Amino acid sequence: MTHDYADDPRNASILISVNGQLVPREQAVVSVFDSGFILGDGIWEGLRVVDGGIAFLDAHLARLYEGAKAIDMDIGLSREALAARIFDCLAANGMTDGVHIRLMVTRGIKKTPYQDPRVTIGPATIVIIPEYKIASEAKKRAGIDLFTVHVRRTAPDMQDQKLNSHSKLNCILACIQAAKAGADEALMLDPDGAVATCNSTHFFIVRGGEVWTSDGLYCLGGITRANVIRLCREHRIVVREKRFSLTDVYGADEAFVTGTFAGLTAVHRVDGRIIGTPPDDGDRAGPVTRRLSALYKDLARRESVRRA
CATH class of the missing domain: 3.30.470.10 (Aminotransferase class 4, branched-chain amino acid transferase, N-terminal domain)
Structure with missing residues (x-):
């Protein structure tokens, strides 16, 4: 998980x-x-x-x-x-x-x-x-497996995905389907079939040195997601918030998910397809993922708010 x-x-x-x-x-x-x-x-x-x-x-x-x-x-x-x-x-x-x-x-x-x-x-x-709670380093090193589920992210006029509400049944159903398929988490699509997000994290791919994530309409306004986008811009890594398909995902050089709990976690497989080239050292995080992960850890330390 x-x-x-x-x-x-x-x-x-x-x-x-x-x-x-x-x-x-x-x-x-x-x-x-x-x-x-x-x-x-x-x-x-x-x-x-x-x-x-x-x-x-x-x-x-x-x-x-x-x-x-x-x-x-x-x-x-x-x-x-x-x-x-x-x-x-x-x-x-x-x-x-x-x-x-x-x-x-x-x-x-x-x-x-x-x-x-x-x-x-x-x-x-x-x-x-x-x-x-500290995220499992073994899991982060091995990478996670995602499975694309049939449960879709809803449009803003149904249940706005910007709301971090207690009503998470659609995400729970997605999580169940992914678990039944033997995956760690669900990859969810928007109503038109474009990649949206995961059931409890945000999803990114790397193609040709560029970092892609969804346009954000069908996902929570993630704090970690926003900070990764910010870090890309500050460090001259091309980042695009755009719509893309599963074909783009399967052919990606790297993929990772983001969240407050674990920061950045590499993705090993999506729907059984291995993402990128398996490394010799067993660490599934590609070079862009590793760089952004280190930058994010440093940013979290620098921007931790202490009691006045």
Whole structure:
């Protein structure tokens, strides 16, 4: 899997923030009347802790609050107050590095199980789960296998893929199909059959020294994706946000996926086709992927936000 990691025994005793209260893992619960449980009515972010700070925190919070506005949900905290709550949770756990955070905000408690937001009777539910999680280096070295699934990314007038919502059933179905095919993750197409993204990461190919990714209409506005595009432009690597087909993918020199959890991960095969030329040292990442991965790690360190 793209999100492979080694179990860390420290995670058994972490404190989780539930509406500002720090509680042990086994006591971290929300109501069965919570909007997130009943309907998947909420938004979330994944955050990476690097060298005592949170990488690209401002960009993540901007995306979270934009999503809240799109679904007409009041988070109930300012960005500064929410950031302070995240840092409080990290401090309570003594966490400074090698940590992945899941920040979840739902519309809150309902008086009855029904979709109308007007039956919500409480403030938003805010949960912060920090865990010691480092991406598997063995998986990154071996590369991942992708399988193109029949589940499509929806158009903005159906369910806008820009929303990082709790309602991820289309991605889950894609993930299931890929897993049944023996792959690590699903490659998903847009309604016209052009390559869009993966079920939990963003997809890139390299052809003739150029880096290609989708036009972005049918995928989440990825923070890592945006930073990779930025790094390409800053380091004079030609990058194109464009529509392309599976034929372009099968004939690519390299391919990789991006995400907050693991950064850049090389792709070994897509639909059984080996991407590029297999290396002698067993590391499936091609030269462009390796260069961008190193640049991204450095950028994440430099742009980690620490508590003021």
